[in-house]
Amino acid sequence: RQNLLQDGECxxxxxxxxxxxxxxxxxxxxVYYPQQMVNVSLNPAQVSLxxxxxxxxxxPRKQFSNVYYDDGSTYQESGNKIVGIVDAPMVQNILVEGWYMQSFVDNNSVNLTLLPSITLPDKTSIVVSxxxxxxxxxxxxxxxxNNRRIANLSSGVLRNQFYIPDVTLPAGTRSVQLAFYSSQTNPMCFGFIYAGIYVDLSRTTIVKFCAIASNRLQYIALGNFILIPSIFAVMKTFTAFHFPDPLRFLCRQKCHPILLCLFVMIGSFIFNGAWNLVRSQSNMFDSWLPRAMKIIELFISFFLYAVLFYPVSYQNRHAxxxxxxxxxxxxxxxxxxxxxxxxxxLRISIDLPYxxxxxxxxxxxxxxxxxMAFVTxxxxxxxxxxxxxxxLLFATCDICQSSFADAGSIEEQYVQELLNRKFEVE
Structure with a gap:
């Protein structure tokens, strides 16, 4: 990503x-220290660059007051040596631009990260350290x-530490003024500083809402796996309702386009889960399966997706x-x-955060x-x-049922072709 800092090389x-x-x-x-190669070997016969x-x-040649000073008196207990941070900050403002980032900043879900590259300024620092x-x-x-201060924050003293913890931008932030304070005798010499902002998914309202919704919808879908077939079983036992006879694939179906759409629905779930697994992203079954089963998670998900789709698309000879x-x-x-x-x-709650x-x-x-998702x-x-x-518009139609039971042109062509074949018995 683009560095938000101007002149990151200082x-x-x-x-x-x-x-x-x-x-x-x-x-x-x-001041800027030019890059150079120095011999750090104490042996005259050996060169170590x-x-x-x-x-x-x-x-280093200028006198400053200190904002922090430790005389090293606790070295025996803590291991902390002498250090003094001078009151001479290096300051720069960074901007939060664009409605996208600003909207998430107002949602308290944007973090600022700083990645410094710190080296030694000269040969003297090797000895001083x-x-x-x-x-x-x-x-x-x-x-x-309006450039009015909303809040301020300090990282505290980072002693011999090159990692700067991320901070969350307060709501309403449109710019951030960064000030770097460093020690002087043995300084933190910055070769490069990177600043970037990113959205913390776990803190956004939409992710929190979708996480709750997807979790509950998963259990509702599993409940449908038991509820819907049970209701059909009761209807078949105590009423005149009965299922049509099993049919061959794509023969005498009510609506071929809807049948194709059902296959697209279940296929989209399977391929979406497989793609997320390939990209090492979260899968809807992560909370159900242990870490050790990650390798076979894709194959297990095929069965679990079939369970979810059972009430609407269970196949009994493609019925x-x-x-x-x-x-x-x-x-x-x-x-x-x-x-x-x-x-x-469920599909919306899974995909909407992305x-x-x-x-x-x-x-x-x-x-x-x-x-790509338009077809689905x-x-x-x-x-x-x-x-x-x-x-809404359902009406019993006996003529429709009898017409549906008649052999269609596909079956007639199949029988005609079958009868035209020559069979030989060995």
């Missing part, structure tokens, strides 16, 4: 444009759109449970709409993924529309 501290690059209180507070410099640090520690302090000033009974009972259409709606809501956060960072990438969306809506229409 080559142009105190440039003429005060709005760009690093600034210090006095022009000579920080090391790279130092190529970084910026507080001016044996008795003096290196340390730094980073302070943050969070400003709103779909609710779909195949949709011409026999209004209740079958109601159950079909209910189970399809549960699965559609489209709203991950893919939305790049409009072109978002458009591509929306186009149409399939879900078609199935929902089919069951909803039949639920």
């Amino acid at each position: 080559l142009n501290v105190n440039s003429r444009n005060e709005n760009l690059g690093w600034q210090t209180l006095q022009p000579d507070d920080w 090391n790279t130092v410099g190529g970084c910026c640090a507080p001016n 044996t008795v003096i520690d290196r340390a730094m302090i980073i302070t943050y000033q969070f400003l709103d759109k 779909f449970l609710c779909f195949h009974a949709s011409q026999r009972s209004r209740i079958a259409n109601i159950f079909g709409f209910y189970t399809s709606l549960c699965l559609f809501s 489209y709203a956060i991950t893919y939305a960072r790049e409009p072109g990438f978002l458009l591509l993924n929306v186009m 969306l149409i399939a879900f809506l078609a199935v929902l529309g089919y069951f909803l229409k039949n639920s």
Whole structure:
């Protein structure tokens, strides 16, 4: 990602444009150390080269007051050596631009990360580091759109530590003023500083909501696996309702396009889970399966997806449970709409965080993924529309049932071709 800092290499501290690059209180507070190769071997007969410099640090020839000082009196107990952080900060402002990031900042779900590259300024520091520690302090000033301070924060003393913890931007932040304080005698010499902001998915409202929704919908879908077939069993036992005879694949089906949409629905779940597994992203069965089963998770998910789709699309010689009974009972259409709606809501709760956060960072990438998901969306809506229409406008039609039972042209052609063949008995 793009570095939000201007002059991350610290080559142009105190440039003429005060709005760009690093600034210090006095022009000579920080200096740049040229990169060089030095011999760090104590043996005259041996040469051991090391790279130092190529970084910026507080001016060693200038007197500063300290914002923090430790005389090393607790070295025996804590191991902390002498260190002093001078009051000579290197300051720069970074901006939070774009409605996308600003909206998540207002949701308290954007973190600021700083990645510094720290080296030794010169050969002297190699010797000095044996008795003096290196340390730094980073302070943050969070400003709103009117450059009014919202809050401030300090990292505390980071002694001999090159990792800077991430911080969460307060709501309303539109710019951040960063100030780097460093030790002087044995300085934190910055060769490069990277600053970036990213959305913390776990803190966003949409991810929290979708996580709760998907978790509950998974259990509802599993409950449908037991509930819907049980209701059909009761209806078949105590009423005149019965399922049509098993049919051959794609022969005498109510609506071939809806049958195809049902296959697209279950296929989209399987391929989406497989793709997330390949990309090492979260899968809807992660909370159910232990870590040791990650390798075979994809194959187990095939069975679990079949369980979820059982009420709406269980195959008994390719006879779909609710779909195949949709011409026999209004209740079958109601159950079909209910189970399809549960699965559609489950798919939305799983995919929505990716489209709203991950893919939305790049409009072109978002458009591509929306186009890829368009077919699946149409399939879900078609199935929902089919069951909803039949639920509202269902009417018993004996003529339709007898017409449906008649042999179709496909079967006639099959029988005709079968009779035209010559059979030989050996």
